[in-house]
Amino acid sequence: NDVLSQLVAAIGSGGVEVVDLTQTLSEATPVLVLPPEFGQCAPFSREVISRYDERGVAWYWSNFTVCEHTGTHFDAPVHWVSGKDLPANSVDTIAPADFVASAVVIDCSAEAETDPDFLLDRSHIEAWEAAHGPVPARSWVLFRTDWSKRDVDAYTNRREDGAHTPGPNAEAVRYLIEERDIIGFGVETIGTDAGQAHLLTPPYPAHTLLHGAGRYGLQCLENLDRLPATGTVLVAAPLKIENGSGSPLRVLALVAK
Amino acid sequence: NDVLSQLVAAIGSGGVEVVDLTQTLSEATPVLVLPPEFGQCAPFSREVISRYDERGVAWYWSNFTVCEHTGTHFDAPVHWVSGKDLPANSVDTIAPADFVASAVVIDCSAEAETDPDFLLDRSHIEAWEAAHGPVPARSWVLFRTDWSKRDVDAYTNRREDGAHTPGPNAEAVRYLIEERDIIGFGVETIGTDAGQAHLLTPPYPAHTLLHGAGRYGLQCLENLDRLPATGTVLVAAPLKIENGSGSPLRVLALVAK
Numbered sequence A, B: 001n002d003v004l005s006q007l008v009a010a011i012g013s014g015g016v017e018v019v020d021l022t023q024t025l026s027e028a029t030p031v032l033v034l035p036p037e038f039g040q041c042a043p044f045s046r047e048v049i050s051r052y053d054e055r056g057v058a059w060y061w062s063n064f065t066v067c068e069h070t071g072t073h074f075d076a077p078v079h080w081v082s083g084k085d086l087p088a089n090s091v092d093t094i095a096p097a098d099f100v101a102s103a104v105v106i107d108c109s110a111e112a113e114t115d116p117d118f119l120l121d122r123s124h125i126e127a128w129e130a131a132h133g134p135v136p137a138r139s140w141v142l143f144r145t146d147w148s149k150r151d152v153d154a155y156t157n158r159r160e161d162g163a164h165t166p167g168p169n170a171e172a173v174r175y176l177i178e179e180r181d182i183i184g185f186g187v188e189t190i191g192t193d194a195g196q197a198h199l200l201t202p203p204y205p206a207h208t209l210l211h212g213a214g215r216y217g218l219q220c221l222e223n224l225d226r227l228p229a230t231g232t233v234l235v236a237a238p239l240k241i242e243n244g245s246g247s248p249l250r251v252l253a254l255v256a257k
């Protein structure tokens, strides 16, 4: 098939670049912190099994513990109560074709720099569309905030009243689902929702509306500043955890040079 | 870019099928068992954090523990002592372009059915090449044995003297690296090496030679019988674990219909 051999040739020649959008997963990877009455997400931890030593003479390997939602990760519809009863709502049952899709990037880095609680509204998307054309159906919308360039304290940006990080409002999410039929919404922050999204209507509009409509989330992305506004192909394939609500994953962007 | 928009269109129309080569990851996923004097690989286990309950009113999620080499997984060069000092030898430092590559399938399911200790030799590869042409440079070689269709006892096939499962011999691996410059070798069994490969020269020739040459391994693949002999594009992107020796991953094959 032409397109497949052309793809491999273009990657080999550099005509298509493979950009890694993934945070390094380590003991230092920041995780979501919820109010103390709720169960908490495990940070990444590991135990070395052997390292070319008496525990394994020629091999190095580790066991590790992690949350389904630690580091760069994928959210499946079953993660949220609104998606609880949908078909194919867990990472092991989603159609594999959904793991390879187009992506657009909406750059709100200037707005998020001056306002950490910046909310993406329908009007911002419409302004983006006036310049770039409509968001294509079955596309990822990637929300660039340059949050991934912050050091860890400014990245989590926690204060007494919780995290202050940007996200979309309900109207923006509804527009992308109902009028643009997006496959999912991807962000640089921890959570597709803003840090203060428990105060919005509905609370957590991205989680509630996306997953209720069978759409996906991607969190803790990097290198969105290396992507064009349109034309990227995103490869985002979560681990096949039985009935999994999400998983850490490697997210790759294929970009024409 | 033409090739990227054509790829998305072909996936949408079914002209390119996305075939999932991944085992479901669960508490039942079989793992490698080494002699008892060595450290052991953890099976998959999990703890539910909340399930739309008082531990998290609107969300379901879990923490999980797993080995870097449990279930369908990727082996990086640093996994083996022969690859210990190579550059870019861990899952977080490998060039992302290596995660998207062509693949060929060598079907030895008939041989493996009659001989569980079947060893792929250079002559089998040469016979395959007489029919299909040379293995392309920077390709994955996928070794089809239909092992993934077996039930769990026949799959691990453990006896008193260890596992009896097929694999390549040293000459086959050397040929693929030195004369064909493959990117890696993928199998349906647990381990790129045969179950009795500790008795070969060198011991574990696939691990020793592949990783010593900076090449990769893929294990516990399924659905190789759904792939053509040539022309597949394989997407195999491990988690970005800092200094990781490998990781469970989702392996996708793009196949022309």
Ligand SMILES: Nc1ccccc1C(=O)C(=O)O
Residues within 6 Å of the ligand: A032, A034, A069, A075, A079, A190, A191, A192, A193, A204, A219, B059
């Ligand atoms: N916002 C949340 C609230 C509760 C549980 C998880 C989240 C996430 O953002 C997540 O999916 O990482």
Ligand SMILES: Nc1ccccc1C(=O)C(=O)O
Residues within 6 Å of the ligand: A059, B032, B034, B069, B075, B079, B190, B191, B192, B193, B204, B219
């Ligand atoms: N054969 C082995 C011996 C020791 C450690 C690991 C292995 C694997 O096969 C693996 O990579 O899963």
